Amino acid sequence: MLQLDNQACFALYALSREIINHYRPLLDGIDLTYPQYLALMVLWECQPQTVNQLGERLRLDSGTLTPLLKRLEQKKLIVRTRRSSDERVVEITLTPSGKELKNKALEIPAKVMQSMNVTMEELSELRIIAQKLLEKSGRGCLSETTTD
Amino acid sequence: MLQLDNQACFALYALSREIINHYRPLLDGIDLTYPQYLALMVLWECQPQTVNQLGERLRLDSGTLTPLLKRLEQKKLIVRTRRSSDERVVEITLTPSGKELKNKALEIPAKVMQSMNVTMEELSELRIIAQKLLEKSGRGCLSETTTD
DNA sequence: CATCATTATATTGCGCACAATATATTACCT
DNA sequence: AGGTAATATATTGTGCGCAATATAATGATG
Numbered sequence: 001m002l003q004l005d006n007q008a009c010f011a012l013y014a015l016s017r018e019i020i021n022h023y024r025p026l027l028d029g030i031d032l033t034y035p036q037y038l039a040l041m042v043l044w045e046c047q048p049q050t051v052n053q054l055g056e057r058l059r060l061d062s063g064t065l066t067p068l069l070k071r072l073e074q075k076k077l078i079v080r081t082r083r084s085s086d087e088r089v090v091e092i093t094l095t096p097s098g099k100e101l102k103n104k105a106l107e108i109p110a111k112v113m114q115s116m117n118v119t120m121e122e123l124s125e126l127r128i129i130a131q132k133l134l135e136k137s138g139r140g141c142l143s144e145t146t147t148d
Numbered sequence: 149m150l151q152l153d154n155q156a157c158f159a160l161y162a163l164s165r166e167i168i169n170h171y172r173p174l175l176d177g178i179d180l181t182y183p184q185y186l187a188l189m190v191l192w193e194c195q196p197q198t199v200n201q202l203g204e205r206l207r208l209d210s211g212t213l214t215p216l217l218k219r220l221e222q223k224k225l226i227v228r229t230r231r232s233s234d235e236r237v238v239e240i241t242l243t244p245s246g247k248e249l250k251n252k253a254l255e256i257p258a259k260v261m262q263s264m265n266v267t268m269e270e271l272s273e274l275r276i277i278a279q280k281l282l283e284k285s286g287r288g289c290l291s292e293t294t295t296d
Numbered sequence: 297c298a299t300c301a302t303t304a305t306a307t308t309g310c311g312c313a314c315a316a317t318a319t320a321t322t323a324c325c326t
Numbered sequence: 327a328g329g330t331a332a333t334a335t336a337t338t339g340t341g342c343g344c345a346a347t348a349t350a351a352t353g354a355t356g
Contacts, residue, residue, distance in 0.1 A: 165313075165314095168313095169314085172314090172315095198304085198305095199304075199305065200303090200304065200305085210304075210305050210306065210307095211305095211306080211307080211308090213305090214305065214306055214307085215306095215307095230305095234303095234304085235304095236303065236304040236305065237303090237304060237305080238304080238305065238306095
């Protein structure tokens with residue numbers, strides 16, 4: 001039956017917005033949007049990375065990333081430089097303050113879980129199924145790791 | 149550890165976008181975006197509904213819904229009328245072609261599942277956990293029903 | 297019944313997402 | 327080397343989401 005409550009996609013869509021809404025007040029404190037926070041998280045793992053690499057990881061294209069990265073650059077959190085050996089690619093490097101921001105970001109996920117009143121087990125369960133479906137349907141680029 | 153692959157929210161965010169990307173070519177065929185399709189789905193269940201009621205159901209505010217509904221009205225799928233007994237509220241009614249569109253929409257979810265190569269069981273599992281978390285964290289407004 | 301609060305929708309502005317296209321650089325081929 | 331394809335990023339345009347604010351109608355209170 002074609003009914004909203006039966007649509008898994010709507011539940012995911014609504015829940016991901018809901019979680020992001022819980023992130024918002026915390027991210028406001030460090031002047032980041034949720035997608036900007038994700039981009040930095042990728043860079044905190046490994047640095048430098050090209051726009052392409054960030055895009056594959058976040059599943060976003062240059063139409064989304066280029067302006068987002070320019071905003072992060074305006075905030076002096078990253079630097080965008082053309083690779084000299086191949087002028088097509090733009091490499092993203094963290095500035096000192098971009099690196100440092102990780103310390104403030106570290107406490108955010110726990111606070112979000114608390115404000116949403118959900119447990120790690122519930123989130124992990126959800127994450128594992130979601131990652132499985134992402135691998136099956138898309139050009140799966142999420143590796144399977146442990147927990148938060 | 150603050151790592152992308154450990155973030156349940158990223159998995160949900162990426163998966164919901166991925167599913168919507170699988171909806172897109174099918175919805176293009178009936179000239180709808182995914183949020184427009186959701187709004188119509190709510191109206192196909194129960195009609196007429198106010199902007200407020202649609203917003204509670206979809207968890208969207210007037211800043212999102214007003215322009216979306218105007219676009220649906222331009223496409224002659226709905227009609228927006230001020231309630232005479234209370235000129236503040238706008239009631240949304242389906243036009244004949246808006247009602248009829250449901251017939252074409254009925255086959256879409258099955259096609260999406262097929263193109264994503266996922267089973268009903270996987271989606272149901274995901275949906276049930278997501279609905280549970282939505283109820284816990286938000287002002288839960290999803291009822292628990294059966295399957296698709 | 298005048299005032300003030302409340303409610304419902306609309307408007308504005310910003311930042312994504314994504315399709316389509318453009319631009320510039322490199323790789324390939326003969 | 328010259329021409330063509332492939333690659334990487336940027337640009338443009340449309341449609342969300344959401345915060346903040348505006349507008350307009352109704353309700354409540356003295």
